[in-house]
Amino acid sequence: MGKALLNHDENFFKDLAARQVASGAHYIDVSVASGKADKNQEIKNMEWAVKTIQEEVDKPLAIDTTDPDILKAGLKNHKGQAMINSISYESLDRLTAFLELAKEYQAKLVALPTTDKGIPPTSEERVDVCMYIIGEARKYGIDMEDIYFDPLVLPISVDVNNSVTALDTLKKIKSLSPRTRTTLGLSNVSFGMPNRDVLNKSFLLLALKYLDSAILNPLDEGMMSFLTAGGALLGDEKMRADYLRAFRKKRAAKKKELTEKEEKAVDEKKANEIKTEVKEKPEVPKPEEDKPEKKEKMDPIFESLSMAVQEGDTEKVKELTKKAIDDGFEPEKILDDGLMAGMETVGVKFAEGEMFIPEVLKSGETLKISIQSLQPYLKEDGPTYKGKILMATVEGDIHDLGKNLVSMNLTANGFEVIDIGINIPASEIIGAVKEHKPDILGLSALLTTTMPEMEKVINLLKENNMRDSCKVILGGAPVSEEFAEEINADLYAENAIEAVSVINTALAG
Ligand code: B12
Structure with missing residues (x-):
């Protein structure tokens, strides 16, 4: 020195x-x-x-x-x-x-x-x-x-x-x-x-x-x-x-070292094998729609929105959301291609051990706040009253972002939504149905282990002779249409947008 x-x-x-x-x-x-x-x-x-x-x-x-x-x-x-x-x-x-x-x-x-x-x-x-x-x-x-x-x-x-x-x-x-x-x-x-x-x-x-x-x-x-x-x-x-951050940095450095040292040789070998294979196969022309240049190019603002959700940066998300609205993008597109896409990546990173619970919570909170800031735009058309929906996340499950989104979208589309929260025991859900007399009961579950709670609620409705008084719609990432049919639910929707059209149709009919 x-x-x-x-x-x-x-x-x-x-x-x-x-x-x-x-x-x-x-x-x-x-x-x-x-x-x-x-x-x-x-x-x-x-x-x-x-x-x-x-x-x-x-x-x-x-x-x-x-x-x-x-x-x-x-x-x-x-x-x-x-x-x-x-x-x-x-x-x-x-x-x-x-x-x-x-x-x-x-x-x-x-x-x-x-x-x-x-x-x-x-x-x-x-x-x-x-x-x-x-x-x-x-x-x-x-x-x-x-x-x-x-x-x-x-x-x-x-x-x-x-x-x-x-x-x-x-x-x-x-x-x-x-x-x-x-x-x-x-x-x-x-x-x-x-x-x-x-x-x-x-x-x-x-x-x-x-x-x-x-x-x-x-x-x-x-x-x-x-x-x-x-x-x-x-x-x-x-x-x-x-x-x-330090943990991730250290792990990334280790991974990089491994890749450089050991996987290089394996990759080269694989590349040679693929070359040989490709040579042996006859060339099949790609269908037009598969060609990458045909893909719609996404505005960079959606990537920035997604990144801001991943980073849990609420201020940035609000700022970008406002900019996207001012630039004339549809609120639904901002929600799907920006905010939700960001949360989806958070989910993948969480599952892969790249992100951890405090960060997931921060992203979740950011998503919640940013959806709230989008709400006035979703409401713009001045919806008229269409019916009453009671929403709950079932017992044992504290995931509420998806349920909240469905609730908000329904509210924005003219439904009266009573959201009784997360981790709600079946008996309490029945009590709330008795009290509020909704047209539709919406149940959310994000864990495979809490999905059986949905069936419990439906059976309890039956036992209380309330099965015909309201329809039941199910949702949540692990829930499928087949599962909904299997446990005798009336309706299923994959996401918040579909929830509105499914419920609209059900109540109209
Ligand atoms: C955020 C999150 C959390 C947060 C929840 C914060 C909150 N306030 O909600 C925290 C960190 C607390 C958490 C905890 C746990 N989590 Co978690 N979590 C997630 C994560 C990353 C995102 C979920 C989410 O909010 N997505 C965004 C929302 C908007 O999407 P969505 O919920 O799917 O909702 C949409 C649709 O499904 C649908 N929808 C949802 N509900 C309803 C209801 C109706 C009626 C309708 C019509 C539609 C509908 O519409 C929504 C909007 O389009 C997922 C991974 C993933 N990619 O899904 C894991 C995930 C769900 N969690 C998982 C696990 C295992 C856990 C923990 C057990 C972790 C642990 N080891 O402690 C705990 C469980 C705690 C508990 N008892 O519930 C697993 C579940 C695996 C499984 N299938 O069983 C997942 C899939 C992660 C993984 N791959 O391991 N989690």
């Missing part, structure tokens, strides 16, 4: 920065300390390093120095809000100079509880120093959320209580000044101990509850997965998403 800095090796610095960002770093620490007394050279190096790294990555930098002039060189050349690493109370002059620069360049600060006597041994004393620094920072009008306190940890090899002191300091700072942020350099805790990795990760987990950030090597995959796992367990949604 020293040599690369001396030679201003642009490629080396840019590559290192890019790799750190790719691994999830939020800040890149920049230190130009050479151990030599050439301050002017260090100032030049800092200017060069900040400019060079920011040409490559768009993450902010942490200017790591104890010298105000080198700090200024870094801050002056930094685009956006930099981080100062670090301030302390070793010298009042330096503290003041750093705070002035922080104010001038609106930088964030890492603050350390050190004094001219070193690191205070107890958590109480460290907190006192922190509170003093906070007081000084307030004089400069620095926002508490821009200060990151690092309680400093000494190795447990020297004193077994060292990690506890750091943890207590963090906890006290958070309770005394909740808006102040915290951070922690982890690795010192394990110095002089074997198996340092285990200690560092365990320490991170113990501290995580009081931490807003941590200083760690983002290229250390194991540590990053502990960070995201711990964050997810502490209720941080972004960490949970990062945990899943």
Whole structure:
């Protein structure tokens, strides 16, 4: 690194920065300390390093120095809000100079509880120093959320209580000044101990509850997965998403490696076999409609809508839906080729282990909200009352997106819909039929294991002499027309659009 800095090796610095960002770093620490007394050279190096790294990555930098002039060189050349690493109370002059620069360049600060006597041994004393620094920072009008306190940890090899002191300091700072942020350099805790990795990760987990950030090597995959796992367990949604993303990334890399190494040979062999086979078969001309160029080209907005549903990005879906409407696309087409297509892909990815329950739920929620935003357009024709439909998802089944869609589409087409929800026992459904006297009862099931509940409802209707009072329509991905016939339901529809026409016909006849 020293040599690369001396030679201003642009490629080396840019590559290192890019790799750190790719691994999830939020800040890149920049230190130009050479151990030599050439301050002017260090100032030049800092200017060069900040400019060079920011040409490559768009993450902010942490200017790591104890010298105000080198700090200024870094801050002056930094685009956006930099981080100062670090301030302390070793010298009042330096503290003041750093705070002035922080104010001038609106930088964030890492603050350390050190004094001219070193690191205070107890958590109480460290907190006192922190509170003093906070007081000084307030004089400069620095926002508490821009200060990151690092309680400093000494190795447990020297004193077994060292990690506890750091943890207590963090906890006290958070309770005394909740808006102040915290951070922690982890690795010192394990110095002089074997198996340092285990200690560092365990320490991170113990501290995580009081931490807003941590200083760690983002290229250390194991540590990053502990960070995201711990964050997810502490209720941080972004960490949970990062945990899943990291898992997928790792699996994709493994798959790619496998494909490259082992499957290449197999593919080549197969390709040769296919070539031979094709040669032996007589050429059959393709029918006209099979030719790919005949296929209707889909507007890219549908792919964007589908992607936004997959990403669970509600705002983007709403925005795109509005744009599609403004561009004159039919609401039904937006629903089918955009929103539903996205959810279908979510289903495939879920089944293949590519997506996981939190993401499926987020996509589901997005679908729900976006369908609601489409509803006014579906209603545009001003439907007249056509009949009463009672909708329920059967007992043991909590899937409701499809049922909701059917309900909405029916409402939009002039039916009165009473939706009694998900996981509804047969007896409760019968009770609701008695109470509301619908023309049609709609039952939804998405699990093969809950389909028998549908038959239970129909039998119970019969037992209560209510079978003739309302027709029963079934739906849900695993349900088929044959199944509906088999259990003596009256109607079946494959989707929300078909549901409307099937019900229209049934009530007209
Ligand atoms: C979203 C989802 C979830 C969400 C549900 C969120 C919610 N609020 O609904 C969550 C994450 C909670 C979930 C949980 C589970 N799920 Co799930 N889930 C799905 C997923 C990905 C999408 C379903 C969906 O909403 N599709 C979009 C909607 C709009 O389509 P739809 O429901 O088919 O509805 C349309 C039609 O079927 C029809 N329709 C639906 N109902 C009705 C009713 C009537 C009257 C009519 C006429 C028409 C009709 O019209 C709708 C619109 O066109 C599917 C996979 C898939 N591709 O289907 C798996 C899937 C249904 N789930 C599955 C499983 C196994 C589970 C879990 C057991 C997972 C687990 N291991 O814990 C649990 C079960 C929980 C429970 N007790 O119900 C399996 C079911 C396998 C099977 N056939 O039995 C599937 C197929 C995934 C898979 N391949 O493994 N799931």
